[in-house]
Amino acid sequence: MPSLTCPGCGEEVDISDLKEGDRxxxxxxxxxTLELVRREGELTLRQVQRVSCPLCNQMLEVPEHARPGDIMSCCGQTFRLTYEFGAYALE
Ligand SMILES: [Zn+2]
Ligand SMILES: [Zn+2]
Incomplete structure (x- = not known):
């Protein structure tokens, strides 16, 4: 069966029922949350990063190519994305 390694726990994940783009x-x-993506022709798993809004605590998805210092908006306000201790945050 086709399987890939989870980037979070290192366990093999069965992907036989999944197609590219599935989460x-x-x-x-x-x-x-993992997303099945294609990188240089190879299917791989990427972790979908989320960050909580400091005002409403809603979980917002961090765009795949976001970097610390990027601006995200929620609640009509904008926040700066930070990355510390292995986790994203907004401030
Ligand atoms: Zn895992
Ligand atoms: Zn919010």
Whole structure:
């Protein structure tokens, strides 16, 4: 069966029912969402990063190519994306 390694826990994930662009939650990693993507012709799993709005606590998706210092908006305000201790935050 086709499988890939979860970037969160390192466990093999069965991808036989998945196609490129599909998203799913890793059964081993609490709250970790994975997306099946193609990189240089190879299917791979990437972790969908989320960050919570400081005002409403809604979880916002961090765009794949976002970098610390990028601006994200919610609640009619803009926030700067930071990355510390392995997690994204907005301030
Ligand atoms: Zn995992
Ligand atoms: Zn908000």
């Amino acid at each position: 799913f939650d890793c059964t081993n990693c609490a709250g970790l």
